[in-house]
Amino acid sequence: MTASLSICIPIYNFAKFIPETLDSILGQDGGDEVQIVILDGASTDNTAEILAGYERKHPNIKYVRQPQKGGIDRDMAKSVEPATGDYCWLFSGDDIMRPGALRRALNEIQSGHDLYLCKHMEYYFYHDSWTEYPTVACEDGAVFELSDMRSRRDYFSKAVNTEAFLSFIGGIIVKRSTWNRVPLNEEFVGSCWGHVARFFELMPGGLSIKVLSGALLDRRPDNDSFAGGGMVNRYRIAIDGFHNIADHFFGHDSIEAFHVRRVIRHEFHPLAMQLGKFMCFVNPAGESRTLMDSLMKKVYSDFSIGNLRAKFAYATMSAERFRRQQPELSAHHEKQRSPSGKMDERHAG
Numbered sequence: 001m002t003a004s005l006s007i008c009i010p011i012y013n014f015a016k017f018i019p020e021t022l023d024s025i026l027g028q029d030g031g032d033e034v035q036i037v038i039l040d041g042a043s044t045d046n047t048a049e050i051l052a053g054y055e056r057k058h059p060n061i062k063y064v065r066q067p068q069k070g071g072i073d074r075d076m077a078k079s080v081e082p083a084t085g086d087y088c089w090l091f092s093g094d095d096i097m098r099p100g101a102l103r104r105a106l107n108e109i110q111s112g113h114d115l116y117l118c119k120h121m122e123y124y125f126y127h128d129s130w131t132e133y134p135t136v137a138c139e140d141g142a143v144f145e146l147s148d149m150r151s152r153r154d155y156f157s158k159a160v161n162t163e164a165f166l167s168f169i170g171g172i173i174v175k176r177s178t179w180n181r182v183p184l185n186e187e188f189v190g191s192c193w194g195h196v197a198r199f200f201e202l203m204p205g206g207l208s209i210k211v212l213s214g215a216l217l218d219r220r221p222d223n224d225s226f227a228g229g230g231m232v233n234r235y236r237i238a239i240d241g242f243h244n245i246a247d248h249f250f251g252h253d254s255i256e257a258f259h260v261r262r263v264i265r266h267e268f269h270p271l272a273m274q275l276g277k278f279m280c281f282v283n284p285a286g287e288s289r290t291l292m293d294s295l296m297k298k299v300y301s302d303f304s305i306g307n308l309r310a311k312f313a314y315a316t317m318s319a320e321r322f323r324r325q326q327p328e329l330s331a332h333h334e335k336q337r338s339p340s341g342k343m344d345e346r347h348a349g
Helices: 018-026 047-057 071-080 101-111 149-158 194-205 225-229 231-250 255-267 270-282 289-299 305-316 319-324 326-335
Strands: 005-011 035-040 061-065 087-090 115-124 129-132 143-145 172-175 208-218
Touching: 005 018, 005 071, 005 101, 018 035, 018 047, 035 047, 035 071, 047 061, 071 087, 071 194, 101 115, 101 172, 101 208, 129 208, 143 149, 149 255, 194 231, 231 255, 231 270, 231 289, 255 289, 270 289, 270 305, 270 319, 289 305
Parallel strands: 005 035, 005 087, 035 061, 115 208
Antiparallel strands: 087 172, 115 129, 115 172, 143 208
16 A cells, blocks of 8 residues: 655644745646645734635645644644544644655655655855765664664764754654654644653654755754744753753753763764853843853763863953854854754754
8 A cells, every 4th residue: 555645734824934934845846646735823924815815726734724823843743633644744834855765765664664854955155055964973764663772872972962862843754654653742732842751752652763864954044933032042952952852851860861872962063052141241132141151051961071171261252252263153152053053843842
């Protein structure tokens, strides 16, 4: 029996972006074979008008408009509810599916794994080019059984960034019956990582993941509507979110939680943390120095010489010293720019 696919897209005020996203899917080989579910969190722009036109032309599109904004965690969960496919590709409403990606996905899901992790292309302004963003340092097509302690810890040890822990929704193709084994965990609603918590909760009961080779989508570089909360708050969402999830499901002293902290340190390199401190100097009314200092302490809490050096450099950094190293930092920070920094479905409630 051939497995079917639903593409589930939660959006909010994405009228500017959703046409290009839908066109990139519908124009694919197989674009008329998949169901496309669009869950609108009560947009206030002309999203409804645009999608009404798409629905008339494409019977495989199902547009669901919520009566009120639910936030990223609830809307992402609700976007799967109307899906009828054996698998759901949790797609971002402003990213672009690369040519050939849909047929590749349709072929891959025939192997029956619970979860497929897709890579994307990331645009780096500092050298004006697109680069394949890494996820897991493993062989192409590697499969891990995350309910098995040895396999899970091997996977966690190979994680390059939080995309390995399912931070980027556009990189997730999941078996619908697996997703539905557990409900949305209310404890993580409002964290922006409700879907990540769901996958961590699914691991003990069986969760096979295949890491796909090659990039299947391009992540749009020019839409970061969550920036209004400030840089330090964006750091908080990722740092607190992933620390809390790892500690909740595996315990702070577990090997799994250690690797989650390691990945967070990779994404929030000492120079990136110094940038956060610098923003507190520049905009003390909008950026919390107290919060920034607490995040630095949390990220570099594990004992090591490198972490001690990072904490010392942060503590002794002045605004003037930061300005002198700014060119180096700007390039490094963009190169290290994490999925955590750009919300995958950008309407957190």
